[in-house]
Amino acid sequence: MFCLLRYCFQVPSKMMYLQRLPQPGWSKAVCSAVPFDNILGVLPKSQLFRHSSASITKAQSFHSSCCNLKKKKPPEPEPRQLDLLRYDMPSLKDSSKPALYLGFAGLIPFVSIPLLMAIQEVSYPELVFAQIAYGACVVSFLGGIRWGFALPEGSPAKPDWINLANSVVPSLFAWLALLFKDDPIQAGMTVIIGLGIALHYDLALLPTYPRWFKALRAILTIVAACSLIATLCIVNAYPEKRLSRYASESEVSK
Incomplete structure (x- = not known):
């Protein structure tokens, strides 16, 4: 004992x-x-x-x-870059007012043309080409934004070969779309592809913009692409009609 x-x-x-x-x-x-x-x-x-x-x-x-001191909580997973609806869309309310208003005002040429042709149930080749040309200008503008974002000192996007070369790609798609002016289907699809590539660069591939701008870019790109798709559907569904008086008179004389 x-x-x-x-x-x-x-x-x-x-x-x-x-x-x-x-x-x-x-x-x-x-x-x-x-x-x-x-x-x-x-x-x-x-x-x-x-x-x-x-x-x-x-x-x-x-x-x-x-033993209690040794227990640690598992680290929380980091948010994904492409989880746009969850992490970037709520930041849209923090966007700059001029950028927000001018961005949505820039959708007027995209939305008004297919809406006008759908109401009249006719396809105007001049308006279709005007919309495609405007889309090509927007695609080139999106490539130029990358240059302006990469050139200032302290920017997360460095002015290296990758950033500056990829910013030229949307302009090439815009130029290629204007070459197909006689074929609105190919021209419109080229502009849509250019918009998608520019959005992919800005959201995932290259150093990204602020969250509110990414959310704004996504909304504007989706609306513009849907407007172009609606125009291409109207071209295939409705008869073609010219707007210019000279073209109509020449068709009557024939």
Whole structure:
């Protein structure tokens, strides 16, 4: 029994120090003079059981607190770059008022032309070409924005070969679309592809713009592309009619 009690008192040095505290009826001189090993023989058995259980309880609480400190919460995943609806769309309210108003005003030529032709149920080649030419200008403008974004000092987009060369690609698509002026289907599809490539560059590939501008760019590009698709559907569905008086007179003379 004495050996078992002696084994229970084999605790760390800090716990052993707690056992050296003076007990009721013990003087400080006795506690300092008597060695710790001899205290076991002096204390009654009831006090030995009480001190041993208290030491084990303190040791267990000390051990459990160390385990709690080691537990760490798993790190939260970083937001994805292309999760536009969740991370970028709420930032649209923080956009610059001139950029917001001018951006939506720039959709008027895109939306008005297919709307006019759908109401009259006729396809005007002059208006179709005007919309395609305006879309080509917008595609070239989107490429020029990248140059202006990369040239200032301290910009996250550096004026390197990748940024400046990719900003030229939309202008090439705009030039290619104007070459197909006699074929509105190919010209319109070329402009739509140029808009998509410019949006992909701005959102994912190259160093991106502020969040509010990315949200604005996505909305404007989607509306412009849908307007061009509506125009191409009207060209295939409705009969063609010329706007110019000279063209109509020449057709009548024939």
